[in-house]
Amino acid sequence: MGSIPATRSRFEAVEHKPLGGPFKIEAAYRSDTSEDKVNLGIGAYRDDAGQPWLLPSVAEAKKRMDLPSCTHEYSPLHGIDAFIEPARRLVFGAELDPEIAPFVASMQTVSGTGANSIIAKFLARWIQPQQIWLPAQTWDNHPHIWRQNAPAIQVRDYPYYDQKTCSLDFAGLMATLERDAKEGDAILLHACAHNPTGIDPTEDQWKDIALLCEKKRMFVVFDSAYQGFAFGNLDKDAWSIRHFATHPDLEFAVCQSFSKNLGLYGERVGALHIVTSRNAAPSVALAIRSQLVEIHRGEVSIAPAFGARVATTVLTSEEIFSQWLEDLVFMSGRIKAMRQALFDELVALGTPGSWKHVVDQTGMFSYTGLSTDQVAVMQEKFHIYMLPTGRISICGLRDANVKYVARAIDSVVREGKA
The missing domain is CATH 3.90.1150.10 (Aspartate Aminotransferase, domain 1)
Known part of the structure; x- marks a missing residue:
């Protein structure tokens, strides 16, 4: 019996992708x-x-968790409720959160990257905007996330950074969206501490952006990776999101990460919150969460538990939370x-x-x-x-x-x- 001839690998055409x-x-x-x-x-x-x-707040949280006795059981598919609820309150604030909570679909994600990926897939499946508008200067992973997870949605840039003045090109931003954004498009906004420019809109500019998004019926995606990092104040850093939430007809998502503000980089702790119109029935938020869970299950099944438990301990202990506020400052x-x-x-x-x-x-x-x-x-x-x-x-x-x-x-x- 003759020997089987060697065949070339079917993977030889795969191109090497260098680090970027x-x-x-x-x-x-x-x-x-x-x-x-x-x-x-x-x-x-x-x-x-x-x-x-x-x-120090995270160190204290881990001490109180009695780590040797911690089990490693599965979390619910939507995540750990004890984490999700205080994470949502952190975004919307103690006063606003009870008002809008019935209209918010929330789930735990694999940090902010996972939240961005899930919202891209969800919008592509259920809302199908023609375009997603990204700042011309943004986190370099944003375009990759949208092109890989929602290839049918065209990625467009809106002006953000004025090279001559090293400031926000607000006039260019507004003019471009007013002229070129279509009704029902999606737009990504950085909630605070914009990456990479470090430049955020003023409160008055945020108000104008909100009005434009409302007029165009745009679906807004907030990337909130640095709450507490810009001013050392959780409430001040969430001002833009909370202002948009005062517009009852604006529907938007918040991709929330605890990598930076808790230093949990490798634990991949995050959440996704989708705010519906206040005219929607409470059942709408429940239906949205069920679809988010379906998408997430096909991606990673269940988000990691350990980091979320650390975050929960910080967020729900009055003493440790106070220490965290000092850490942020x-x-x-x-x-x-x-x-x-x-x-x-x-x-x-x-x-x-x-x-x-x-x-x-x-x-x-x-x-x-x-x-x-x-x-x-x-x-x-x-x-x-x-x-x-x-x-x-x-x-x-x-x-x-x-x-x-x-x-x-x-x-x-x-x-x-x-």
Whole structure:
């Protein structure tokens, strides 16, 4: 009997997909052997020693959970109610939540990414908007999520960042949506601490956006990944969402993540909340949740339990919750202090241009205004790593490196002015 001839693998046509975005930057940083290297690409909070920080509130929660006796049973398909309910109240507030709770469909998700993915699939199946409008500058995963989970919905960009002024292009945003958005389209908005620009609309601008969305009957998707991180105040950081909720005919979703504000990055703790019209029967929210569960079951079946139990302990213990509020003030305060320190150093150096946007922006990230070429020089000459867009993570700045970073920025800006 002859031997069976070798056949080529059916997978030989599969193309290698290189790392992109912050993961590419992180890999380059790790391989750099320079003692001067600085990582301004990482999207996670770091302390002034450049190390991950375990929130004292989270540490206390884990102590009280009696971890050796914790079981690892399945949660309900929609998630852990003891987590979902306080998570919803955190978004909508103690006063508003009881009013709208009957009109909200909520479920636990695999962090904010899972919530974004589930709402994309849900809208594609049940609402079928023609277009989803994303900010021209947004989290680099947003376009991927919509193209993979809702390929029939066209991804469109609306203006967001004004390169010349390093500020919000509000006029461009409104004009584009007024002219090009179709009735029933979906739109994604960052609730606060916009990633990657660090620029949020003012309250008056939020009001105008809400009115436009209401007039166009747009379905709004809020990505809320940084509540408590922008101002160190949970209520202030949820203002945009709560304002939209005062419009009884506006229907929208909130993709909620606890990765940043609880430091539960790897535990993938999140929730999805869909707010229906207050004219809808309460049965509508129940039907929506059943369909969300159906989609989620086909994706991951059940969301992870451990991180959600940690979050539940923080959210439902008065003492630990108070400690968490202090943790948020501490983290947001360090970020603000580093913004101010970088701004002060650039001013002291007389770096050409205005750098006020560094302190005017909020949250973890800043669009510095540096060009792609200048970013390349920052990496090649100074071993400072950031995204090609000039976005930096303020958390990568420390007392020990902020002067060095400022001098490097000053150097590349002056070289570009020559």
